[in-house]
Amino acid sequence: QKEVEQNSGPLSVPEGAIASLNCTYSDRGSQSFFWYRQYSGKSPELIMSIYSNGDKEDGRFTAQLNKASQYVSLLIRDSQPSDSATYLCAGEKGNYQLIWGAGTKLIIKP
């Protein structure tokens, strides 16, 4: 079992709708989680970080963390074609190291 799992997709969402990306993790010791966006051939860029149970909102993005169920999600409201990318979920495992999911490819259809 992978330590951080994501559905590889592609996830296709109409423009203007809500995109919902999910991630599960196996290490209960992980305390910090990050969502990165990666365009094809480019480097990952941080979208959201979350450390506590519950929701964290930043503009059109909302990250949700449920430590009891060991999942992290990212909601993108009012999806735009520019949101089309691969979204990587990562959990911190100690010594500043991150465990990465393989990523979910998101396609926003105009």
Place this chain on the structure above:
Amino acid sequence: EAQVTQNPRYLITVTGKKLTVTCSQNMNHEYMSWYRQDPGLGLRQIYYSMNVEVTDKGDVPEGYKVSRKEKRNFPLILESPSPNQTSLYFCASTLGGRQPQHFGDGTRLSIL
């Protein structure tokens, strides 16, 4: 501007010819890391460094070496490259704790 700089951005070379990919950060970060990214496999850590002269293996260290003689630099060395090391490589750094990792622009290596 805070950044992580990798060089070269692209390299095509042949099996067995030693190469070095440089990585430099200007944020005074203690922690630096090298990843490779292959289709369907996500980011896999090769080596990381907690501080000067402190390095450790990640998940896929075979065939690679690193050094950390200065805080800002963390070069990745392939002493005898092989075709299975053809990949997209990223260097990253972080202040640590709950801080995110900052990535370089990537180096696309092709080993023929």
